[in-house]
Amino acid sequence: xxxxxxxxxxxxxxxxxxxxxxxxxxxxxxxxxxxxxxxxxxxxxxxxxxxxxxxxxxxxxxxxxxxxxxxxxxxxxxxxxxxxxxxxxxxxxxxxxxxxxxxxxxxxxxxxxxxxxxxxxxxxxxxxxxxxxxxxxxxxxxxxxxxxxxxxxxxxxxxxxxxxxxxxxxxxxxxxxxxxxxxxxxxxxxxxxxxxxxxxxxxxxxxxxx
Numbered sequence: 506x507x508x509x510x511x512x513x514x515x516x517x518x519x520x521x522x523x524x525x526x527x528x529x530x531x532x533x534x535x536x537x538x539x540x541x542x543x544x545x546x547x548x549x550x551x552x553x554x555x556x557x558x559x560x561x562x563x564x565x566x567x568x569x570x571x572x573x574x575x576x577x578x579x580x581x582x583x584x585x586x587x588x589x590x591x592x593x594x595x596x597x598x599x600x601x602x603x604x605x606x607x608x609x610x611x612x613x614x615x616x617x618x619x620x621x622x623x624x625x626x627x628x629x630x631x632x633x634x635x636x637x638x639x640x641x642x643x644x645x646x647x648x649x650x651x652x653x654x655x656x657x658x659x660x661x662x663x664x665x666x667x668x669x670x671x672x673x674x675x676x677x678x679x680x681x682x683x684x685x686x687x688x689x690x691x692x693x694x695x696x697x698x699x700x701x702x703x704x705x706x707x708x709x710x711x712x713x714x715x
Contacts, residue, residue, distance in 0.1 A: 541670065541681065546681055554682070556695050560686040560693070564686055567689050583642045595607055598635045607682075611635060612695075631705070632696060635648075654688050659685060673704070675704075680698075
């Protein structure tokens with residue numbers, strides 16, 4: 506009986522931890538959505554739903570990579586996962602022809618920094634468009650790699666929100682889907698916009714200094 510109670514206690518603590526992590530991600534998503542609504546960018550229900558599904562899939566995959574159930578150097582596994590991305594026909598990345606209703610973007614802080622005053626570095630965040638080549642069997646390991654995810658961490662602070670808004674407004678985005686969730690312990694931001702929206706794949710108008 507004592508052993509059962511101990512096991513039950515551990516299970517409850519684990520459940521609470523998962524619940525808290527989910528709540529944190531949800532809270533940051535709400536903060537981003539509210540910030541964009543203030544700039545007349547509507548949260549489209551269908552886009553939000555698809556974006557949250559994508560986030561859930563990313564979280565499951567990264568958890569399996571962490572546990573060792575999925576190995577990024579296993580060509581057979583990468584092929585099967587790539588085929589799953591091909592079934593997500595709402596998105597343009599699902600086919601080499603770019604057919605689909607929506608484009609998916611992922612926030613990234615940029616791979617490289619540039620020296621700035623005081624020994625600091627400047628990072629140039631932008632929204633990276635996920636394309637068919639990124640989810641191919643060959644390149645999928647790079648997209649799911651922990652090192653890449655660490656580079657796309659979204660702080661959600663006022664500076665990052667200002668940059669996000671500026672990127673969407675310059676692209677004349679009027680409606681979108683947003684989701685922020687944990688992957689490898691980092692907050693990741695996914696953005697869904699109507700297909701054909703041109704969000705510049707260059708440095709944002711502003712910079713983040715670290």
